Amino acid sequence: MKKWVVLLLVPLCFHANAQDPNEVKDHGFKKEKLFTGGSANLGFSSGSTMLGITPQLGYSLTNWLDAGITFNLNYLSQKDYYSGDKLRQTTYGPGAFVRLFPVNFLFASAQYEYNMMHLKYIPNVSGSPSQTNYQSANSFLVGAGYAGGRIRGGNTYYYLSVMWDISGDPNSPYHDQYGRTSPVIRAGYNIGLFQNRYKRDYR
Numbered sequence: 001m002k003k004w005v006v007l008l009l010v011p012l013c014f015h016a017n018a019q020d021p022n023e024v025k026d027h028g029f030k031k032e033k034l035f036t037g038g039s040a041n042l043g044f045s046s047g048s049t050m051l052g053i054t055p056q057l058g059y060s061l062t063n064w065l066d067a068g069i070t071f072n073l074n075y076l077s078q079k080d081y082y083s084g085d086k087l088r089q090t091t092y093g094p095g096a097f098v099r100l101f102p103v104n105f106l107f108a109s110a111q112y113e114y115n116m117m118h119l120k121y122i123p124n125v126s127g128s129p130s131q132t133n134y135q136s137a138n139s140f141l142v143g144a145g146y147a148g149g150r151i152r153g154g155n156t157y158y159y160l161s162v163m164w165d166i167s168g169d170p171n172s173p174y175h176d177q178y179g180r181t182s183p184v185i186r187a188g189y190n191i192g193l194f195q196n197r198y199k200r201d202y203r
Contacts, residue, residue, distance in 0.1 A: 039188025084124030
């Protein structure tokens, strides 16, 4: 878990040592840089489907870097190709994310999640009882996306991203029953808070 936290903090350290020379220095917390919103996601592979929502609360650290906290709630359905057995899984838990914008409409993203899972196993045998289990897993999602309607200095925009879990945790909800990583597609909206008092930087 610690290494994922370190990876999320790397962009913050870079920001502290390499400020944009064209960016006006503006120290201290400003509520106008807060944003909320969230996303819906869809993951799929052979024999599995995942649906979920991910509300978030974030802060624009610079014109090119957003960071925040999130909470995910996902539902996963899997069916074994050979046996016909089914797995139903509900996942929930906290997380943290960063988004880096090399240009206004494109971003790279990283998101750590601690996932708690409730699993129900349904055998494809008449009269066999289902089984339930609880477990947890770490996930570290990396990917890229498109941000529509975003301007320099603003944090209101819609976005579409594709990410993959590189944690290697076998219990990750983003892996199928064969251990393969499934792409996670998320579409969402950022809503800037207190924007009526925020002077955006259009440079």
